[in-house]
Amino acid sequence: MTGNQKHSSQLILLHERDNVLACRRKIRQGETLSIDGTTICAGGDIGVGHKLARVDLVPGDVVLKYGVPIGSITQSTRIGEHVHTHNMKSDYIAITTRQSTGEDAPTP
């Protein structure tokens, strides 16, 4: 795990090339976050192990985590926003979610 002083302690940058950060613990709506020196206010709760955008992202952008591609962006996403199934997709094979099996997703 790469420690990085440029981000709040609740965030981890796994690789210098990455455009997403992972959450070390649950982030609450309204919490102040620092990303590469930019201060932002969390727009919603984001669970431990989830990802948020390190930079502004637009549809078609390849998402990099661990320094490698893990999918691509489907909806415009601002710095600090949650990156997940609502704005990102696989470039290999579609996944199973509770919505796709007809079940309601639990709140994060």
Add this chain to the structure above:
Amino acid sequence: MIGYIRSDGRKGIRNVIVVTYLVECAHHVARRIVDVSADMDVHLIGFPGCYPNEYSLRIMKNLCVHPNVGGVLIVSLGCEGFNRAGLQAAVAATGRPVDTLVIQERGGTAATIAAGVKAVSAMKESIAKTPRAPIGLEDLVIATVCGGSDGTSGLTANPAVGKCFDRLVSLGSTCIFEETGELIGCEQIMAERAVTPELGEAITACVAKAANYYTIMGYGSFAPGNADGGLTTQEEKSMGAYAKSGDSPISGVIKPGDHPPSSGLYLLDVVPDGEPRFGFPNINDNAEIAELIACGAHITLFTTGRGSVVGSAISPVIKVCANPETYQRMPDDMDIDAGRILNGDATLDQVGGEIFEKVIAVASGQRSVSESLGHQEFILTYKSFEPVGPACLPVRARRA
């Protein structure tokens, strides 16, 4: 570590009796024999189908002569397609005590249960005399699997297991990682770690086979809980899962039931060959664990973020919890708390060291948490495989 010496030269860390049913119709009788025997070292395994299948016979034979197994009781209804004489002969050839009870010939349910309990009791006396001798890390086959993964798995538990694997491989153990369907997206970086370029091509090919197979099935190896826990795509889950393999060179690719020919790190290709015939490659985590044990695994390191509780028949499962919130909710189901890495309370190297020490303790006879709780899950289903090609096992090819 003191192990049980088997006639084929392998050494076990447990001395269990397995009671195996050969069709679902014999399941109840076999389960009652195990329940009435009321001994943590009498385990239930079995195969549900009535149609014969080469793969399931091979896996069942390998499980029954696994070094952790001291004796075998086969429970048959009588009319099923399973090659019960072949199974009995394979076990007998190793010198292990083995009995077969055929329910239709034994007078039905109650009589067979009574005969089975008696047979298990006699077998316990007989295997108590199994010779014992010191064993070393070079005698151990250690496997890893992940289940109930989430966004923390690839940050804590999986790379910590990778650290443990690196240490085990450097000390002469054999390590196996698997689920090519959960390595989709990692094929190029994985191929670069192969000990020969031809093996690298074989690795790429078996991941491509997995991607094709899962695409035809319409689902990747991805459950709704994975997404709840922050994993968004198959390739993201793959990168996290891949970290379990550590950094050692990859010595070969094996298929279910193959024994690695030397120490080192091996990839188990679990996806069937040919067109999909029998459904999903592995319908749950225990299907993978059973295959790893059939490859000789003495212990399985099971990483979980969401919180799996399973263990296994035959070989102990060590549970490594990735997520600190999950650990708080269910600490009594976990052997190792890897989520401390996220809080900054431990490093990857420290947790890797704890897993290594736990492997030594469990190999020395200490019960893992799932073992103590009585978890002995088991499942075996239909599959079909071609043997691995010569490029998959460079060590064996060099010896030949």
